[in-house]
Amino acid sequence: MTATEVTTDETLVLERCQQLLAEHPPADTRPEVFLGHQFDLGLAWVHFPEGHGGLGLSPKLQTTINQTLAGGGAPLAYARNPIGHGMGAPTVVTHGSEEQRTRYLRPLFTGEEVWCQMFSEPGAGSDVASLSTRAVRDGDEWVVNGQKVWTTLAHLAKWGMLVARTDPDAVKHKGMTYFVVDMEDPAVEVRPLFQITGEAEFNEVYLTDLRVPDSERLGDVGEGWGVSLTTLMNERVSIGGSVAPRGGGIIGELTKVWHERDDRTDTQRDEFMKLWIRAEVLRLTNIRAGQKRAVGNPGPEGSIGKAASAELNKDVSEFAVDLLGADGMLFPGGYTMARPKHAAMWAFTQQAFLRMRAQSIEGGTSEIMKNILGERVLGLPGDVRTDKALPWNEVPRS
Ligand SMILES: Cc1cc2nc3c(=O)[nH]c(=O)nc-3n(C[C@H](O)[C@H](O)[C@H](O)COP(=O)(O)OP(=O)(O)OC[C@H]3O[C@@H](n4cnc5c(N)ncnc54)[C@H](O)[C@@H]3O)c2cc1C
Numbered sequence: 027m028t029a030t031e032v033t034t035d036e037t038l039v040l041e042r043c044q045q046l047l048a049e050h051p052p053a054d055t056r057p058e059v060f061l062g063h064q065f066d067l068g069l070a071w072v073h074f075p076e077g078h079g080g081l082g083l084s085p086k087l088q089t090t091i092n093q094t095l096a097g098g099g100a101p102l103a104y105a106r107n108p109i110g111h112g113m114g115a116p117t118v119v120t121h122g123s124e125e126q127r128t129r130y131l132r133p134l135f136t137g138e139e140v141w142c143q144m145f146s147e148p149g150a151g152s153d154v155a156s157l158s159t160r161a162v163r164d165g166d167e168w169v170v171n172g173q174k175v176w177t178t179l180a181h182l183a184k185w186g187m188l189v190a191r192t193d194p195d196a197v198k199h200k201g202m203t204y205f206v207v208d209m210e211d212p213a214v215e216v217r218p219l220f221q222i223t224g225e226a227e228f229n230e231v232y233l234t235d236l237r238v239p240d241s242e243r244l245g246d247v248g249e250g251w252g253v254s255l256t257t258l259m260n261e262r263v264s265i266g267g268s269v270a271p272r273g274g275g276i277i278g279e280l281t282k283v284w285h286e287r288d289d290r291t292d293t294q295r296d297e298f299m300k301l302w303i304r305a306e307v308l309r310l311t312n313i314r315a316g317q318k319r320a321v322g323n324p325g326p327e328g329s330i331g332k333a334a335s336a337e338l339n340k341d342v343s344e345f346a347v348d349l350l351g352a353d354g355m356l357f358p359g360g361y362t363m364a365r366p367k368h369a370a371m372w373a374f375t376q377q378a379f380l381r382m383r384a385q386s387i388e389g390g391t392s393e394i395m396k397n398i399l400g401e402r403v404l405g406l407p408g409d410v411r412t413d414k415a416l417p418w419n420e421v422p423r424s
Contacts, residue, residue, distance in 0.1 A: 038081070043094040046060075052101060061106075062135075074119050075119070085316075106140075107137045111135070111264075116257075117187065126241075130206065141185045142177050142180045144186045144231055152390070156423065159190045167237045175219075176229075188207045189203070195417050197416065202251055213234050213235055221384075264389075266328070276338075280301065332395050
């Protein structure tokens with residue numbers, strides 16, 4: 027693409043942003059209505075095809091769009107449906123049929139239909155390809171039975187991304203199929219799981235004789251692993267790849283705590299500066315990774331930001347609680363179980379500290395991120411996998 031073309035594309039999206047803000051002033055427009063118009067103008071995911079929330083342009087322009095709209099007071103689509111936005115949409119646009127893209131993407135973007143991800147099971151987390159939830163074909167439908175766990179926002183979700191085993195005789199990575207399932211079906215039972223933060227952001231989900239139309243299958247039968255990888259690669263970037271302004275995000279919150287204290291020591295100053303530098307290095311790394319990503323889906327290198335941000339966020343929030351001294355032991359928000367409307371949000375430092383403990387687990391643990399980086403980015407010898415060539419139903423499991 028030449029410099030002139032970039033300028034033309036930038037001009038086009040900036041004009042559309044101004045049109046959107048002028049015709050639907052955010053202050054007087056319901057968020058879902060504003061976001062619907064944003065989608066229709068191709069400003070939702072600018073690299074998606076026209077008619078599906080995009081304009082088929084470089085994803086780099088999305089930053090320009092987001093900054094322009096945020097400056098005009100526009101609502102943030104991501105916050106209303108983080109899993110749908112970060113993972114569901116790229117999976118649907120990559121693997122979905124034209125009908126599926128048309129059906130799912132617009133209400134996903136506006137937040138009118140929240141999405142959740144049903145991959146993990148009690149016996150399958152890091153090794154998600156060992157999952158046991160079964161889908162058995164019955165004419166034009168599939169009958170699903172099984173249990174999922176740690177399902178973030180399932181209590182609000184309309185749609186769930188489900189991976190289920192459809193061929194137990196095949197090796198584990200080959201016998202799975204990917205579905206989009208209706209979470210409002212009575213055969214789906216969602217039970218809250220109480221977290222260390224005092225909230226139940228995530229849930230257990232029981233699927234009992236759930237009938238899923240074949241038209242809600244994403245990708246081919248037996249190709250669920252490939253579709254899942256699109257979700258997982260996007261999940262890592264969604265969790266660890268965001269780019270806050272310099273000194274913003276979690277390090278900005280730490281800076282506020284820092285300035286509020288008058289009992290800081292030189293040793294603490296040294297620690298604070300080390301964290302600030304780590305945050306800035308990660309921010310620049312994420313900018314570089316974003317610019318290298320010429321087309322939509324990230325590759326295994328997305329695990330760099332995920333692993334680094336998990337450890338940084340834990341260290342920053344721990345240091346913030348240390349700065350609070352004895353106040354760090356208080357929990358001002360109360361500890362009665364709430365079922366939040368958002369994931370990974372916190373209202374105060376102590377809650378952030380507790381929530382950040384999960385960062386090196388959710389979306390793949392830090393150990394798994396290191397395995398991915400070692401094997402798929404650096405080309406080091408692989409992990410020992412004794413069950414790789416065995417049919418799934420012959421793999422010993424508890
Ligand atoms: C806050 C939160 C939200 C979540 N939301 C969702 C969601 O919405 N949907 C969903 O499907 N799942 C969700 N999860 C689940 C998450 O993806 C899993 O917890 C994670 O993949 C780890 O799986 P596990 O808990 O079964 O741990 P295990 O896989 O049993 O791992 C236990 C320990 O062994 C280590 N380990 C395992 N295998 C290896 C290996 N090969 N090499 C080195 N170390 C290894 C792990 O790093 C870990 O320390 C969520 C989890 C959390 C904490």
